[in-house]
Amino acid sequence: xxxxxxxxxxxxxxxxxxxxxxxxxxxxxxxxxxxxxxxxxxxxxxxxxxxxxxxxxxxxxxxxxxxxxxxxxxxxxxxxxxxxxxxxxxxxxxxxxxxxxxxxxxxxxxxxxxxxxxxxxxxxxxxxxxxxxxxxxxxxxxxxxxxxxxxxxxxxxxxxxxxxxxxxxxxxxxxxxxxxxxxxxxxxxxxxxxxxxxxxxxxxxxxxxxxxxxxxxxxxxxxxxxxxxxxxxxxxxxxxxxxxxxxxxxxxxxxxxxxxxx
Amino acid sequence: xxxxxxxxxxxxxxxxxxxxxxxxxxxxxxxxxxxxxxxxxxxxxxxxxxxxxxxxxxxxxxxxxxxxxxxxxxxxxxxxxxxxxxxxxxxxxxxxxxxxxxxxxxxxxxxxxxxxxxxxxxxxxxxxxxxxxxxxxxxxxxxxxxxxxxxxxxxxxxxxxxxxxxxxxxxxxxxxxxxxxxxxxxxxxxxxx
Ligand SMILES: Nc1ncnc2c1ncn2[C@@H]1O[C@H](COP(=O)(O)OP(=O)(O)OP(=O)(O)O)[C@@H](O)[C@H]1O
Ligand SMILES: [Mg+2]
Numbered sequence: 001x002x003x004x005x006x007x008x009x010x011x012x013x014x015x016x017x018x019x020x021x022x023x024x025x026x027x028x029x030x031x032x033x034x035x036x037x038x039x040x041x042x043x044x045x046x047x048x049x050x051x052x053x054x055x056x057x058x059x060x061x062x063x064x065x066x067x068x069x070x071x072x073x074x075x076x077x078x079x080x081x082x083x084x085x086x087x088x089x090x091x092x093x094x095x096x097x098x099x100x101x102x103x104x105x106x107x108x109x110x111x112x113x114x115x116x117x118x119x120x121x122x123x124x125x126x127x128x129x130x131x132x133x134x135x136x137x138x139x140x141x142x143x144x145x146x147x148x149x150x151x152x153x154x155x156x157x158x159x160x161x162x163x164x165x166x167x168x169x170x171x172x173x174x175x176x177x178x179x180x181x182x183x184x185x186x187x188x189x190x191x192x193x194x195x196x197x198x199x200x201x202x203x204x205x206x207x208x209x210x211x212x213x214x215x216x217x218x219x220x221x222x223x224x225x226x227x228x229x230x231x232x233x234x235x236x237x238x239x240x241x242x243x244x245x246x247x248x249x250x251x252x253x254x255x256x257x258x259x260x261x262x
Numbered sequence: 263x264x265x266x267x268x269x270x271x272x273x274x275x276x277x278x279x280x281x282x283x284x285x286x287x288x289x290x291x292x293x294x295x296x297x298x299x300x301x302x303x304x305x306x307x308x309x310x311x312x313x314x315x316x317x318x319x320x321x322x323x324x325x326x327x328x329x330x331x332x333x334x335x336x337x338x339x340x341x342x343x344x345x346x347x348x349x350x351x352x353x354x355x356x357x358x359x360x361x362x363x364x365x366x367x368x369x370x371x372x373x374x375x376x377x378x379x380x381x382x383x384x385x386x387x388x389x390x391x392x393x394x395x396x397x398x399x400x401x402x403x404x405x406x407x408x409x410x411x412x413x414x415x416x417x418x419x420x421x422x423x424x425x426x427x428x429x430x431x432x433x434x435x436x437x438x439x440x441x442x443x444x445x446x447x448x449x450x451x452x453x454x455x
Contacts, residue, residue, distance in 0.1 A: 057358055086360035096355035100373050109369060110359035162359060 007034040010070060010165055010197055011056065017064030018048070018055055018221075025051050027221040029065070033166065033199065038192050040208040040229070041201045043218035044244055049201040052218070053168050056199070057090050069165070086114065089159030089167040093174050095151040097143040097158070103130070104139040107158045115162070122161065129157040133187050149180030153187055160191075167191065169200045205248050209233050217241050265330030266390060267383075270337020277338070278345045288338070295335035300393050304328045329390055336386045344379030345371065380444070 011033040018026040025048045033039055041049050054060045056067060058076035067074040074084055097106050107126040111117045130136045133153040143151055152172055159167060169188065173181040185207045192198065192211045202208055208215065208229065215232040217225040217240075225232060225241050236242050273288045275281075295303065307324040348371050356366035 059354055059357065082357075082360050082362045085358055088358070090355075090358035092351065092355060092358075094351065096351050098352070098355075098370055098374075100377065110356075110361060113365060113369060114360045158359070 007036060009033070010035050011199075012068045013056070013065070014067075015065035016052075016055060016062060016067060018051055018060060019063050025221050026055070029221075029223060031216070031223070033197060035165075035197055036195045037197055038211055038213045039199045039216060040212035040214070041199065041216045041218055042203070042205075042208055042244075043216075043224075047218045048221045049218055050170050053090070053170050053199065053201060056168060057085060057088050082114070086110075086162050087165040089162060089164035091152070091155050091159055091167070091169045091172050093171045095143070095148070095155045095175075097151055097155055099143050102140050102142055103135070103146075103154050106143070106154060107161050110158075111161055126157065126161055129160055130154075132190075133157060134183075147180060148176045149183045152176065152180075152184045156184070156187055165197060167196055167198045169198065169202070171201050171203060173202070173204060205233070205245075217244070219244070265326065266333025266337050266386070269330060269334025270341055273334060273338035274341030274345060277342050291331075292335045292338050295332050296339070300328060300332050303332060325394070329393060332393065333386060333390045336389065337383065340379050340382035340386055341375070343382070344375040344377075347378045348374045384444070 009032055011031075013029055013031040016026055016029040017024070029052065031039070041052065043049055051060060055062050056074065058074045058081045061076055069084055069087060072080075072084060075081065097103075098109070101109065104123070104126060107130075108119075108122050111122040111125075112119060127136060127139065130139055133156070135150060135153055135157075138146060138150060138154075143154070146154065156167075156172075172188075173184050176184065181204065185204065188198070188200065189207075189211055200208075200211065210229075212229040215225075215227055215229050216223055217227075217232065217236075217238075219240050225236065225238050227237070232241065233245065236245055273292060276284045276288045304324055307328050308321065352370055352374070353363075353366050356370040357363070361369070
């Protein structure tokens with residue numbers, strides 16, 4: 001990881017504080033994301049993972065600290081926020097495809113209307129990506145005709161076609177049936193392999209371990225642990241992390257030496 | 263009809279965007295016109311205005327304004343519920359793709375809201391057409407009025423009223439059918455079914 005010191009810093013979060021009224025949700029978050037890095041954020045429900053991603057995307061006003069993307073401050077109120085958001089590809093838990101548009105229209109809308117790119121160029125790019133995620137034959141379907149896993153792959157392609165610097169994933173498999181989780185995670189793994197910069201919130205622990213360069217363990221609105229995946233999963237250093245990880249394993253309850261007459 | 267639609271749109275936007283002050287005014291307007299009979303509203307416009315303001319609008323103008331105001335209040339509710347039925351995360355999804363707020367509204371929210379509002383919109387148009395029957399009260403020629411004349415002249419009440427029903431049907435049925443066709447189109451265009 002020494003090489004990362006030389007790499008360009010894309011995203012810098014500095015002493016971020018976020019509160020809803022009197023409830024502080026993010027206490028004092030600092031994080032630097034370099035180009036090509038994959039950060040996985042895990043933590044118990046309600047610890048502020050979604051909120052963190054929403055702050056990065058300028059969807060939530062923040063109460064303290066700063067977030068910058070390539071040295072430009074991210075502020076939902078500023079007028080160049082739309083410009084900055086083009087560099088942040090966000091994928092939501094519930095896909096949020098536009099129901100009144102076909103797959104291809106969903107993908108091409110923002111590149112055409114926001115970035116004013118050439119229609120043919122965008123179409124080619126969209127079709128290439130659809131092909132790669134195995135959905136080219138669905139390009140003229142409407143979202144309601146797709147399965148959850150297919151919708152989520154379209155949502156990922158839609159974000160990618162904006163050519164973002166960083167992809168943000170918020171529990172993108174949480175709403176999926178187990179057999180569809182894999183097809184979506186495989187797409188993300190391929191992106192990681194290709195060197196994409198990503199911040200991923202997930203509850204899929206083996207996936208987190210496979211994809212992460214660094215794991216952030218968030219609890220109670222603060223970063224409790226920040227470590228390499230092998231270190232975090234095999235030797236968590238805090239009790240809170242140990243306790244959290246233990247909720248994903250089950251101790252065997254069926255012992256062979258249980259007496260027959262039990 | 264047009265006046266009603268425009269008024270309705272304007273009022274719905276004011277509510278959707280929660281524009282201060284205007285919002286309260288719109289709310290009072292909607293409640294006032296939705297909860298009073300058209301007849302009273304027309305009487306007020308036609309007989310009341312000359313006394314209060316010293317202007318005397320023609321019966322036609324009164325009819326159009328009265329129907330416009332009434333329709334506007336109904337349309338406002340139709341459009342507002344359409345807008346509110348579109349999940350807020352859709353806006354966020356559009357914003358996260360780098361759209362500005364106006365772009366998100368134009369490409370993502372309005373098309374969905376329009377499709378959702380369509381049934382109520384068509385119902386309102388039909389309702390407004392039916393309400394024209396009240397116009398006779400302020401001496402505007404309409405079907406009801408003509409029929410009353412005929413009844414007076416020929417005193418064949420039943421036939422005349424039957425004819426009246428038929429005439430209303432002749433006007434309203436096409437509107438109703440056209441409405442459901444448009445609705446289905448919009449829906450197919452919007453959601454693919
Ligand atoms: N709009 C809001 N108003 C008030 N409180 C909120 C709001 N949104 C989130 N919260 C609170 O902020 C905290 C963090 O929420 P967040 O959605 O970021 O959690 P999370 O880590 O993503 O949880 P999960 O794993 O369940 O998705 C929660 O306690 C939640 O109740
Ligand atoms: Mg969440």
